[in-house]
Amino acid sequence: MQRSFVIKRILYAIFIFFVVLTLNFFIPRLGVNDPAERYYPPQGNMSEIEYEIIKQVTREQYGFDVSTFKQYTNYVSGLLRFDLGNSFKADNPKVSDLIAERLPWTLVLSVSNLVISLSIGLIFGTVAAWKRGRWQDSLLLNLSTISVALPAFFIALILSFYFGFELELFPAYTNPNMVSQFDWSLDAIKVVFYNAALPIISMSIGGIIGYSQRTRNSVIAVTNEEFVLTARAKGLSQNKVLFKHTLRNAMLPIVTAVGMSLSGLIGGAVIIEQIFNWNGMGTLFLEANNTNDYPLMMGIMLFMSTIAILANLIVELTYSLLDPRITVGEKR
């Protein structure tokens, strides 16, 4: 990998970050002259003088009493110290603290979803590719058409109805004590996964089918390559051809797909979290929306975008490491 390529990509990622950050700064200021009006919208029973005073207080509290440019530089310098501002919640907790508090709970869902989807998807996909054209393959084909048309939140509602309310196997709503009483003991971890079972299953059904389909296509594409034919012609065993020559080369697009899904790890489950009342980033964002908590909303947005930028960067760099043709193409 060329060093200039890496530096270029990193600089570009920083450039994108600044564009996103600037957009993030201006979005709550859209449509109003004074951001204080956004932060404290006028109430019906308020006289004009009262509202002026309230606006003045709001301006001072959130640093809106300086010029917009100064506000922007303050915002950027705050970000360099990882300061995303303070939320409107009681006692004005820091946005970064709130995110740090909720992030692990979202990761419980999304990381287990990724692991399950990927591992089962790889197996199913390889089987379908190996039995190409037979019933295993056509089953996968039909399932993938169906799964795109069935939104995950509908699956979640059905699961919560059947397994949560009818059979009472798993909790249909997350137990609120799960978070407050969590102490890293084995029992507490068991409780977490007991509560997370339905959300994880409803998220991973689509993921399993998606990764199976990707694996299948990738494996089939590699099977048609000449080096696989050569390996067969050399008289290698089926297993050796499959694992040593086919699968290893078929992994490249899968690695990219996994890398790109990293950005979805944080914001990918808003609706599912809401259905199961899961205590994660998605519900935090919806709470912020319901209370018009702009610093918190924009903080979460910026955090998600940053993760997406980093994931993109990592994918690009890994990919150029795995496939040197990309950096060579850069030289042209």
Added chain:
Amino acid sequence: MSIIKRISNRLIDILLSIWEFIKKLWRHPKGRVGLIMVLFLAFLAVFAPLIAPYDPYDVTQRAAKGLSPSWNHLLGTTITTGQDIFSMLIYGTRVSLLVGLVTGIAIAFLGAILGIIAGYVGGLADNTIMRIVDVMLVIPTLPLTIVITNLFGKSYFIIVLIFVVFGWTGLARVVRSLVLVLKNSNYVKASELAGGSRWHIMTKHILPGVSHLLIMNTALTCAGIMVAEAGLSFLGLGDPTAISWGKMLADAQSGGALLFGHWWWIMAPGIGIFIAVFSFMRIGLVMEEILNPRMKASSGIYKLFKTLNNTYIQEVFAKMDEGNEDLPKGEAL
């Protein structure tokens, strides 16, 4: 020729090619099923007031709350307000189809225009468009939609606007890479040598080359957007007064359908979403099969995943498929 006449001529061309596609679709057995299903949904949407047995907006039926399915109420009534679920289901077709179709068509136009400009004109235009795409790709769409509806109020107009503003990026990239190939083809070069203007070449030679992609993409985008719209309505971001399938699901969840075992209240809108999305997908996949006979139905799905999932992967896949060196991401910063 005035510019308006030029544009209208092109529009007529586009409509004619769409009509050709519909005829081809009708001849294909699977395509015919999809087409009939979409026409049926359109029929329901247009004539909803005549078909629906009750007024779905009538929330005053206190005596008829939470009824089970019967001949009077085919799918029962809601627990909270006693609305007839079957009538709501029929009215829900309107929002889904309208949002899906309008967004799909708008994305096709925007994606085609920007993709062709980026690919054919190149230079500064290309760079600007592709940088915008890069920024768009990292902004999380769902949270942004929530923020925008918070700022400007909840309506389907805003939802469609956001879908269009964020949806064209994938199509524009695909169109651009196809245009880069077409640009080097002999007939385009011949037209350039013959002194054809940029407008002439772009509309007369490049656009027909990418139109099949656009039409197929519109069907698949409609399907994807209908799922997304249901999700947003489920979160309560749509117009609060309209009836949509996503909102019906949210009402069912908050109204105690799960608790009281009224499974039909959940299944009805869910199956509505499924049928609508499925028929549009069917059309998109069949179109692809018609356009590219070498391709079997199986790879149609593979293409679909490429369309619905992240665009970067699409490009990597496309590059792997074609052995095309022009990987847009890897070139010039």
